[in-house]
Amino acid sequence: MNTSITATDRQFRILYVCVGNLCRSVLAEHLTQRAITEWPPALSHRFHVHSAGTRGRDRQPMHPYTAQVLTARGASPAAFTTSRLTAVAIRGADLVLTATVRERDDVLALHPAAVRRTFTINEFARLAPPDGGGAHEADPDLPEDPVALAQQRVAAAVRRRGRTRCATGSSVAPDDIPDPDRTLDAFDDCATAIDRAVQVILHALSGPR
Template identity: 40%
Template sequence: MARLRVLFVCTGNVHRSVLAERLFAKWAPDAEASSAGTQARHLEGMDAATRSVLAGLGGEVGAFASRPLTAALAAGSDLVLGMEREHREAAVRLEPQAMRRCFTLKEFLRLAADLDGAGATPEETVARVAALRGRVAPASQRADAIPDPWGQGYDVLRDCATGIDEAVRELSGVLGVRGGVLGREVT
């Protein structure tokens, strides 16, 4: 069975998207999680505060290098999840054919909330969620965003990380990849 490829996108690829990548990998170890930033510069190593909150939530803090979002990354992903609408839109501008696979993380979860995904593959779930666009009332930009904790202190970053952890845990269930095996939950 092919591994589901999920790309998380934020601005600098130093806080939100790397947290989402590593925390999703904790909840869905058989999926392939990665991250990038719309304005990222290639930096070796993880931000110290990000490493600290990630470790506290049980995420992998090993080797990491931030990287910019590219058309190839968007094209090579089964699902692209931005932290804010601008990140989703940047991925679509780079790779228009990925439009039906690009959402904000909160938007995807909001649209999937009433979806009966029983028996669906992760790819089928993504397609079903995409089909709900325009049929479900839109939410405010703020409601679909995970705000940037940059420069706001450790407590704000920790709260952001906790929210991301809850969201990616829910995502793993929606996609049917919770427990590390695609399509079924392991208890």
């Protein structure tokens, strides 16, 4: 039996990273997955999403407030357990998105070669051109394969790095999504911020549909 992966089986793999894999990366993973399930099957099955924590423990449940805000947004929190970040997971990802600059640095300490595909969540949302840098359906240079297109968008974000500045004036690093305080409202606000960034990211990665 032939078990080789064909071009149409190849998936674009997104890895979200925070500290414990209890809150922010879990929210990003599930909100991304919720959005992807609304895409046509021919597109949705070409994307894979997972998450991990730089200092988390394996096989722990998500934070109960994380589960609550996900359920309220129509994203199923069932059957999830935490994962500790590994170099193997980083190597297998086409795009690594972290909650903060600190986690981005931790990713690169584990696997320096991932520098051209590792961003904070907000950084990538800021850098990835929503139209693919002017690409549209009639553009003959626009890849038909969704994985190739997503990889092209990551490359475009890398080129924009250093040329696009984010706003300053906050005590929090501009591209960071801080850990939510210990209240349900804080988790809800965090989920809102992540969901907003996820929508921008997925629009950039998936192109015209």
